[in-house]
Structures are given as C-alpha cells and as structure tokens.
Amino acid sequence: MSALTIVVVVCIVMMSLALMSSLALLLKDGGDATRAVLADKVFYTMIAIFVTWTIINPTSISYEIPLLAGLLGLLTTVSFARILSKGRR
Template sequence: MSAFEWILLVCMITVGLCLLAGLALILLTKDILSRAVLSDMLFYAMVCFYLIWTIRNDTFIAYEIAILAGLVGGVMPTLSMSRVVSRGRR
C-alpha cells in the first residue's frame, strides 16, 4: 500500500468511528431535535465515507451520486428540521 492509500484508510476509519459515535448518540438521547440534527450528521458522514471510497475505487457515477446526495441532503433536512422545530405546524 502506498502512503496515499494509508491516508485514505485512516480517513475512512475516522469517519466510520464518527458514524458509530453519532449512532450511539441518537440511541441515547431523548430530545427529538437532537436526533434530527444527528441524523443529518450521519447522512453527511455516509456521503463523506462514500467519497473517500470512490477516490480509490473508480466508478462511472461516483460524483453524480455525491452531487445528488448534496442536493437532496441540503433541501430535505432543512424541511424536516423546520417541521421538527415547529412541532408539525405549518
């Protein structure tokens, strides 16, 4: 393995540990708003993990998936967060 592959491996391990820590916090917290924020964090960590993986493994639609995840991840959490904060009222 080259030095760059080692750096990618360390990055994937770090993101994976952050994913597990966020999942543990979701399971342990009782506050609905905190769970909503942590679920967004988990989504972006999964996108980050995927992008790190695509640096080493070449795919045809790697960056299209990342762009779609960024668009959906930017709009949908904002809408869901506003619904959580307003307690479902419009």
Template sequence: MFVTIMQACLIVMAVCLLVMLGAVILTKDELSRAVMADMIFYGMIAIFLVWTLFNSSAIAYEIPILAGLVCGVIPTISMARIISRGRR
C-alpha cells in the same frame, strides 16, 4: 503513503459515525436526533467520496451531488415539523 492516509481517514470517519449512532440511540430530544441523523448522513456521503478515490465508478460524483441537493431540503422540512410538533 496516500492510501495509508486515506485509510486512516476512513477509520476516523467510521468511528465518528459509530459514536454519533450511539448518541442518536441514547438521546431523548427529537430535535437533537434530527440534527445527529443529518450528521450521520453527511458522514456516510464523506465515506463514499473517499471510497470513490480507491474504486472507480461511472456515477461516483453524481450520488453526492444528488445527496447534497436532497439533504438540503428534506432536513429543513423535517426539523420544522419536529419543532412545531407536527402542527401545520
């Protein structure tokens, strides 16, 4: 039962990622693209975390922790650069 629920969750997350990818391709606004790219990144991390429930790995939880730390700083900097149009 648990495996079936987790597989359904993986399918829903994959469909959401595909929809978000399509939205990134179709939008023209740079700020919206940056926000959607962050959403895609977090979705991929969520899929990885669900995948680790099925497959054991030595660094299963270090990757999302590092991604969370890095993804807290880099999108803020990139979004600031997009809003200011590259001016310092």
C-alpha cells in the same frame, strides 16, 4: 500499498468511528432537536465516507451520488426543521 491509500484508509476509519459514535448518541439521547442534528450528521458522514472511498476505487457515478445526496440532504434538513417547529412557518 501507496501513501495515498494508507491516508484514505485512515480517514475512512476515523469517519466510521465518528459515524458509530453519532449512531450510539442518536439511540441513547431522546431529544427531538438532538435527533434531528445527529440524523443529518449521520447522513453527511456516510456521504463523506463514500466520496473518500471513491478516491482509491474510482466508479462511474463518483460525483452523481454526492450531488444527489446534497439535494436530498437539503430536503431532509427542511423536513426536520418543520417537525421541530411543529409545522409553523
């Protein structure tokens, strides 16, 4: 096992812990604004875990998924903002 593999595994474990704590807070807290922010955080943390995983497990779609997720993430952020503002512009 190389040093890079150990570092990547430690990073994935730390991001997974952050993801689990965000999900726990998302289920516990009931505010709309908090849910919107935490939903974005969970989404981008999952993408970060995937990108980190592809460092040690190369795939043919390593960069396409984060690019697509970035585009879709923008749409979800805008839709959450519209929900919070109740459709006002």
